[in-house]
Amino acid sequence: MKVLVTGGSGFIGSHVVDRLRARGIEVRVFDMVLPTYRKDVEFYQGSLLDFDAFRMSLTGIDVVYHLAAVADVNDVVAEPAYAEAINVRGTFNVLEAVRRTPNVKRVIYGSTTWVYSETLEQAVDEQTPLLAPHHLYTATKMASEYYCRSYATMYGLKYTILRYGIPYGPRARYGAVVPIFVTKALRGEPLTIAGDGLQFRKFVYVEDLAEGNVLALKSVAENKTYNLDGIEKVTIRQIAETVKGLVGGNVEIKYTEGRKGDFGGKEVSSALARRELGWEPSVRFEEGVRRYLDWYKSRELASEAAWGKVDEMLRGEFAR
Numbered sequence: 001m002k003v004l005v006t007g008g009s010g011f012i013g014s015h016v017v018d019r020l021r022a023r024g025i026e027v028r029v030f031d032m033v034l035p036t037y038r039k040d041v042e043f044y045q046g047s048l049l050d051f052d053a054f055r056m057s058l059t060g061i062d063v064v065y066h067l068a069a070v071a072d073v074n075d076v077v078a079e080p081a082y083a084e085a086i087n088v089r090g091t092f093n094v095l096e097a098v099r100r101t102p103n104v105k106r107v108i109y110g111s112t113t114w115v116y117s118e119t120l121e122q123a124v125d126e127q128t129p130l131l132a133p134h135h136l137y138t139a140t141k142m143a144s145e146y147y148c149r150s151y152a153t154m155y156g157l158k159y160t161i162l163r164y165g166i167p168y169g170p171r172a173r174y175g176a177v178v179p180i181f182v183t184k185a186l187r188g189e190p191l192t193i194a195g196d197g198l199q200f201r202k203f204v205y206v207e208d209l210a211e212g213n214v215l216a217l218k219s220v221a222e223n224k225t226y227n228l229d230g231i232e233k234v235t236i237r238q239i240a241e242t243v244k245g246l247v248g249g250n251v252e253i254k255y256t257e258g259r260k261g262d263f264g265g266k267e268v269s270s271a272l273a274r275r276e277l278g279w280e281p282s283v284r285f286e287e288g289v290r291r292y293l294d295w296y297k298s299r300e301l302a303s304e305a306a307w308g309k310v311d312e313m314l315r316g317e318f319a320r
């Protein structure tokens with residue numbers, strides 16, 4: 001089997017690639033950016049907006065994981081037209097290209113549990129009726145989900161929608177709460193919490209999430225939607241305390257006014273994924289943060305070592 005991962009150079013996508021490779025599955029990454037975490041995967045550089053390029057990248061592919069997107073909500077707010085193009089037209093291009101490529105048997109789409117942000121219910125599962133989203137990011141993800149379903153109904157294209165909880169772990173980009181807290185704590189800056197810090201999240205460790213993506217290859221997942229959320233409820237205050245505990249030293253925790261549009265947190269059930277896919281997230285929050293911290297420090301050390309080499313080289317250069 002050979003799969004193509006759009007967004008395979010990104011945070012979640014790169015872990016999905018790792019897990020697929022660990023199972024011996026052949027992988028091709030389609031991304032605008034070079035994959036930096038491993039060199040042993042085929043890479044097709046291009047944009048989802050280039051329909052022909054994307055279509056050509058599907059040669060010999062059995063399943064497409066579609067994860068490429070403008071995934072940072074701050075980027076969506078800053079550049080809504082660009083985000084709409086990538087997140088909505090991009091998904092449309094993926095589905096349309098797959099429709100015209102008979103060798104591709106399924107599209108596995110990376111959605112978000114933010115689709116539940118306006119539901120009337122506090123406890124939600126895949127059967128919970130969704131309401132129109134407030135946030136543009138969520139609107140683009142919901143539109144993509146609907147496109148998957150329309151292509152299934154109208155053209156018989158097979159899909160699986162995975163609604164990811166909030167991921168954390170190595171390679172996370174700076175904009176998310178765990179990376180921000182870790183970076184600040186290591187710099188000795190205060191950790192700022194919007195509101196009282198009692199709003200909870202159920203974070204999902206990124207390698208657990210990646211495992212859920214691999215399990216979605218099972219045929220039972222055809223034309224189904226699954227939540228992949230974490231198991232532990234963690235308040236923002238607990239995150240700050242965990243980071244403070246792991247980093248050590250005198251880290252201050254500061255409280256400011258609540259942020260507008262902050263998703264208060266729903267009880268998202270992942271029971272269906274557990275039952276049908278056998279998905280069981282296993283990494284506890286503190287352990288996940290510890291692994292993130294180790295990765296962060298090793299990256300910093302590697303970067304310092306690289307700059308050290310440049311210094312050395314330039315010193316030699318100027319001495320001559």
Ligand SMILES: NC(=O)c1ccc[n+]([C@@H]2O[C@H](COP(=O)([O-])OP(=O)(O)OC[C@H]3O[C@@H](n4cnc5c(N)ncnc54)[C@H](O)[C@@H]3O)[C@@H](O)[C@H]2O)c1
Pocket residue numbers: 006007008009010011012013030031032033046047048049066067068069070071072086090110111112113141164165166167173
């Ligand atoms: N990170 C989260 O908090 C989160 C939560 C739920 C769902 N998701 C979804 O999971 C998916 C992956 O998110 P992530 O956090 O890994 O994001 P990321 O930003 O780390 O990775 C996205 C990747 O998509 C690529 N990309 C962007 N535009 C492209 C284009 N036009 N053509 C080809 N490649 C393009 C980027 O280069 C990047 O490598 C996204 O669909 C996102 O909406 C993310």
